[in-house]
Amino acid sequence: MLTMIGKRLMFAIPSLIGVVIVTFLLTRALPGDPAAYFAGPAATKEAVEQIRKKLGLDRPLIEQFFRYTNDLAHGDFGNSLTTGQPVAAELRNRLPASAELTLLGLLVSIAIAIPLGVLAATRPGSWIDHLCRVTTTAGVSLPVFFTGLVLVYIFYFQLGWSPAPLGRLDVFYSAPPTVTGFYLIDTLIARDFEAFRSALSQLILPATTLAIFSLAPIARMTRASMLAVLSSDFVRTARASGLSPGTVIVTYAFRNAMLPVITTLSMVFSFLLGANVLVEKVFAWPGIGSYAVEALISSDFAPVQGFVLTMAVMYVLLNLVIDILYGVIDPRVRLEG
Amino acid sequence: MKRRDFLKSASGLAASAMVPAPAIWSPAKADARSETLLIVSEGGPNNLDIHGVGTNVPGYEVSWNCYDRLIAHEMKSGPGGVPYYDRDRFKGELADDMNVGDMSVTFKLKKNAKFHDGAPVTAKDVKWSLDRAVSVGGFPTFQMSAGSLTKPEQFVIVDDSTVRVDFATKDRLTIPDLAVIVPCVVNSELVKKNASEKDPWGLEYTKQQTAGSGAYKVTKWTAGTEVIMERNDAWVGGPMPKIKRVIWRMVPQAGNRRALLERGDADISYELPFKDFQEMKANGKLDVVSLPFSNGIQYIGMNVTKPPFDNLKVRQAVAYAIPYQKIMDAVLFGLANPMFGAPKDKPTEVAWPQPHKYFTDIEKAKALLAEAGYPNGFETTISFDLNFAGVNEPLCVLVQESLAQIGIKTTINKVPGANWRTELNKKEMPLFTNVFSGWLDYPEYFFYWCYHGNNSVFNTMSYKSPEMDRFIDGARKAAAIGDTAAYDTDVKGFVDLAFAEVPRIPLYQPFVNVAMQKNISGYQYWFHRRLDYRAMAKG
Numbered sequence: 001m002l003t004m005i006g007k008r009l010m011f012a013i014p015s016l017i018g019v020v021i022v023t024f025l026l027t028r029a030l031p032g033d034p035a036a037y038f039a040g041p042a043a044t045k046e047a048v049e050q051i052r053k054k055l056g057l058d059r060p061l062i063e064q065f066f067r068y069t070n071d072l073a074h075g076d077f078g079n080s081l082t083t084g085q086p087v088a089a090e091l092r093n094r095l096p097a098s099a100e101l102t103l104l105g106l107l108v109s110i111a112i113a114i115p116l117g118v119l120a121a122t123r124p125g126s127w128i129d130h131l132c133r134v135t136t137t138a139g140v141s142l143p144v145f146f147t148g149l150v151l152v153y154i155f156y157f158q159l160g161w162s163p164a165p166l167g168r169l170d171v172f173y174s175a176p177p178t179v180t181g182f183y184l185i186d187t188l189i190a191r192d193f194e195a196f197r198s199a200l201s202q203l204i205l206p207a208t209t210l211a212i213f214s215l216a217p218i219a220r221m222t223r224a225s226m227l228a229v230l231s232s233d234f235v236r237t238a239r240a241s242g243l244s245p246g247t248v249i250v251t252y253a254f255r256n257a258m259l260p261v262i263t264t265l266s267m268v269f270s271f272l273l274g275a276n277v278l279v280e281k282v283f284a285w286p287g288i289g290s291y292a293v294e295a296l297i298s299s300d301f302a303p304v305q306g307f308v309l310t311m312a313v314m315y316v317l318l319n320l321v322i323d324i325l326y327g328v329i330d331p332r333v334r335l336e337g
Numbered sequence: 338m339k340r341r342d343f344l345k346s347a348s349g350l351a352a353s354a355m356v357p358a359p360a361i362w363s364p365a366k367a368d369a370r371s372e373t374l375l376i377v378s379e380g381g382p383n384n385l386d387i388h389g390v391g392t393n394v395p396g397y398e399v400s401w402n403c404y405d406r407l408i409a410h411e412m413k414s415g416p417g418g419v420p421y422y423d424r425d426r427f428k429g430e431l432a433d434d435m436n437v438g439d440m441s442v443t444f445k446l447k448k449n450a451k452f453h454d455g456a457p458v459t460a461k462d463v464k465w466s467l468d469r470a471v472s473v474g475g476f477p478t479f480q481m482s483a484g485s486l487t488k489p490e491q492f493v494i495v496d497d498s499t500v501r502v503d504f505a506t507k508d509r510l511t512i513p514d515l516a517v518i519v520p521c522v523v524n525s526e527l528v529k530k531n532a533s534e535k536d537p538w539g540l541e542y543t544k545q546q547t548a549g550s551g552a553y554k555v556t557k558w559t560a561g562t563e564v565i566m567e568r569n570d571a572w573v574g575g576p577m578p579k580i581k582r583v584i585w586r587m588v589p590q591a592g593n594r595r596a597l598l599e600r601g602d603a604d605i606s607y608e609l610p611f612k613d614f615q616e617m618k619a620n621g622k623l624d625v626v627s628l629p630f631s632n633g634i635q636y637i638g639m640n641v642t643k644p645p646f647d648n649l650k651v652r653q654a655v656a657y658a659i660p661y662q663k664i665m666d667a668v669l670f671g672l673a674n675p676m677f678g679a680p681k682d683k684p685t686e687v688a689w690p691q692p693h694k695y696f697t698d699i700e701k702a703k704a705l706l707a708e709a710g711y712p713n714g715f716e717t718t719i720s721f722d723l724n725f726a727g728v729n730e731p732l733c734v735l736v737q738e739s740l741a742q743i744g745i746k747t748t749i750n751k752v753p754g755a756n757w758r759t760e761l762n763k764k765e766m767p768l769f770t771n772v773f774s775g776w777l778d779y780p781e782y783f784f785y786w787c788y789h790g791n792n793s794v795f796n797t798m799s800y801k802s803p804e805m806d807r808f809i810d811g812a813r814k815a816a817a818i819g820d821t822a823a824y825d826t827d828v829k830g831f832v833d834l835a836f837a838e839v840p841r842i843p844l845y846q847p848f849v850n851v852a853m854q855k856n857i858s859g860y861q862y863w864f865h866r867r868l869d870y871r872a873m874a875k876g
Contacts, residue, residue: 036759048762050474054390081383081391085560093559149592157596164602165593167562171375171584284588286562294561297753 005320012316019312020072020305024065027301034081034300055081068305077309078302080295087306091288095310096181097168098280098287102272104184104203105210106265113215114261117222121230122249132219140216148209148282155205163201165283170198206283210276214268221264225257232256258329266322270315371876372581374857376868377594377603381564381587385555386543387518388469388477397518398867399564402583404521404549405574407432407444407463407500408512412861419626420861420872424778427512430574431458431522431550442512446498450573452524452550460494465525467492467502469538477519483777484514507817513777518865524548552578552871562587566870579859579874598623598852604875605853605868610727614850615670624855627848628862629674632783633774634690635728637736638797638841640767645717650709652839655768656695657702659842660739668731673845685832687825689780690846693836702743714744720769721749722757729770732844736770764792764799771797772847776864780828781812788835800840805831 035052052058056067071078077087113136120132139147155162163170168183173195176186184203187196229235230253238248277289288307295303382396385403389396409430415421429435432444450458468489471481481487485508493501504511514520527548532539542548547555552572557565566583586603588594595613597603599622609617618625637659639646646652661677678696685691706714719736721729730751737747747768752760760766773795775782786793789809790801812827814820835841849866859873 036756036762047475047479051390080560090560149590152593152596157600160600164597164600165590166377166586166588166597166602171586172369172373281589282593284562284586284590284593286559290589291561 008320016312023305023308027304077306080303081300087302091306091310094286094288094291098273100182101206104207106269108207108211109214109218113218114222117219118226121223121226136216136219139212144209144213145278145282147212148279151205151209162205167284167286168202173198206279209279210272217264217268222261225260229253229257262325266318270318374580374583375604376585377588377597377606379589379608384544385547388473389540389544397865400521401518402553402870403547403551405431405551406521408516410516415862416628422863441501441503443501447573450550451571453554453569454527458550459497460500462525463500463522464492464494466523467520470519473538480519484511509816510777517776578871580870583870604857607851611670611672617852623852626851626860627672629846629848630774631864632778633847634843635772635845635847636841636843638769640798641840642799645715648709650705654702654705656839656842657698658739658743660697660735663735664732668728672848676843676845685829687828689783699742706743716746717767718748718750720752720766723751723753732770761797762794784809784831798840805834
């Protein structure tokens with residue numbers, strides 16, 4: 001097991017180096033001149049040059065690159081110009097917000113999509129199959145910001161059930177002391193149940209929005225892979241041997257159908273984490289997606305590079321976890337690995 | 338706790354969270370709410386110090402409320418009875434007394450003024466702060482130079498509580514320039530302690546925290562998320578503010594900002610689409626204040642150095658082909674002052690902005706274009722800044738449609754915000770729309786930046802005319818020595834010339850729109866167009 005993890009991590013190193021180089025070059029190729037942007041509306045040409053010098057952008061590209069990698073090696077991601085903060089600190093503060101939201105959304109999605117997919121596969125053509133098809137199609141074809149806005153409109157604006165979409169906590173609560181960065185856990189550790197309730201109620205709408213969007217791939221994949229497994233020989237044998245339908249479906253069929261579902265889950269998770277920018281915008285969520293996009297708009301190199309690098313590392317780790325999970329679910333994979 | 342029990346209680350919690358308790362606040366919370374102002378806006382500050390590198394406009398709002406200047410403007414009654422800053426009357430903020438001499442002005446500091454950390458405000462701090470403003474470079478230094486404040490030697494410590502500012506030349510903008518946001522007074526001892534060799538002015542320190550004597554101090558700032566400010570109870574710069582605490586949250590989605598206002602959760606917001614403001618005005622649930630930008634104009638500019646716009650007839654043809662009224666109605670929903678279509682016989686005023694005499698007349702435009710030698714029109718591009726796409730995009734589409742009628746085919750070029758200033762500086766865009774507004778509300782100030790032959794970045798048309806320069810320089814000189822007759826002639830001269838030669842076509846004077854709950858009072862319009870919490874009250 002450990003050798004496998006070690007090997008996998010070794011393989012990740014070249015791709016990370018590639019990511020560092022490519023993001024560096026891409027951000028430099030962006031249109032827009034950060035020096036002119038940050039010199040302000042009334043800057044003269046000299047003022048722009050002064051700023052360019054201050055930012056070190058007057059040096060040759062190769063020198064800038066070595067300075068950047070050197071800083072990276074010391075754990076310094078540079079400073080964001082738009083927010084004025086060190087990028088590493090900002091990513092550290094913002095990543096848990098995105099991760100908490102994405103994980104909760106994914107959990108909700110799994111809790112609905114997997115049973116739905118299994119039921120649809122066991123009764124193809126029935127009403128539940130149609131229900132599965134309609135919900136997933138609807139979910140995936142509605143853009144997330146639209147679903148988010150509709151939910152805000154109904155549950156906050158019209159009904160008033162949901163709290164104001166103002167980020168992670170109600171304005172009048174203060175954030176719990178940081179342990180994990182996940183407010184749901186930190187508030188419980190701090191035994192601040194009012195804040196816990198506030199954090200949870202802030203999470204419900206955005207998590208639902210994400211869940212609706214990610215229902216489709218999970219449910220469809222569960223259904224397809226269950227259908228394939230259910231028509232295979234060993235299920236027929238199990239049924240012929242008189243095992244109860246529950247045992248056949250859950251113990252034999254479902255476990256075998258899990259592999260592609262797990263793969264899909266990992267893809268959906270990484271996709272959601274990076275791509276929930278729109279949800280973050282709608283709910284004023286202080287996550288990394290909106291951070292990266294804002295930085296991109298203002299040609300702010302450091303956060304964009306930091307964001308891409310973080311995401312690359314996350315992908316590598318996620319793939320590793322999935323590979324380990326494979327081994328847990330299906331011993332055959334372990335043997336081959 | 339067993340797993341099953343945990344799941345049960347967790348789902349119970351989830352259910353109870355879904356229906357939050359009705360808005361019954363514990364008494365302490367209700368109190369906190371009535372003394373707290375909750376602001377929602379799209380963007381937040383990137384730096385708490387206006388002297389910093391690349392401080393953005395939301396950062397100005399923090400500086401304005403958390404730092405004091407020597408002097409500030411008095412208020413007068415503006416359009417619709419809303420308090421509007423009075424360009425010509427000043428009051429002391431840190432200064433008790435202002436004594437204007439022939440070539441200098443002397444300020445006596447308030448004796449009991451203290452910084453947030455309790456240190457007294459002394460002449461030393463004032464000099465250090467003004468030195469800092471003229472030395473750090475970039476925007477603050479530029480703004481100081483607009484009032485002929487360029488050298489540290491101009492700021493002299495007379496005694497512990499007296500400062501003198503020497504004039505470099507006679508310039509009537511010098512004193513108003515001391516009342517803008519930039520010349521704020523910083524706690525010099527505190528900042529020096531946190532400065533380094535590489536950063537002698539301590540910009541890194543003041544970027545993260547406020548070190549002033551102002552009515553508010555920042556207690557928490559999470560960039561891109563929120564700013565929390567608490568009242569400074571020892572403030573002596575003016576009457577004690579009523580609002581104890583200001584929570585300023587960034588809500589990127591305009592629709593949500595409106596929902597927050599209409600549900601009564603947020604107290605005040607700006608930066609909403611014009612359509613929203615117009616609807617909110619109509620339904621009357623909220624107070625919506627719309628006031629014209631002082632000394633500000635949105636315009637269509639043409640590069641006069643290159644054909645075809647180097648031809649006066651072509652420029653006039655464009656001026657007759659702009660769909661002015663459509664822009665007012667469909668883009669701005671009426672929330673702007675028209676700057677076009679003045680009656681033919683209306684005399685030129687000694688004022689700025691004032692409307693020009695062009696109006697939409699396609700036939701006349703066609704004739705002018707034919708006279709200019711382009712009977713079949715030509716092709717060009719019209720550029721705009723994507724940061725303000727909400728206004729700029731529909732505006733350019735309307736202009737494009739209208740120009741097509743006289744044969745000018747335009748391609749729309751959308752320039753990303755980060756790139757806009759670079760493009761302006763290059764001065765190569767043939768046709769574009771932009772907005773300019775000056776902090777100092779004087780016609781010659783506007784013209785100096787936008788029409789003068791020294792070709793500043795705001796002279797986006799690269800317009801150069803010795804006659805124009807003579808008028809502008811003349812007006813500046815006349816204003817400095819108080820020669821009203823010469824001043825009036827020169828102002829009328831440059832306005833007439835700008836309209837006759839039309840290097841840029843003024844469209845309208847934009848409005849700043851602010852929506853707030855009915856129980857919020859004390860909104861004041863300032864030249865910087867940001868909120869002044871000090872005068873506001875709730876309930």
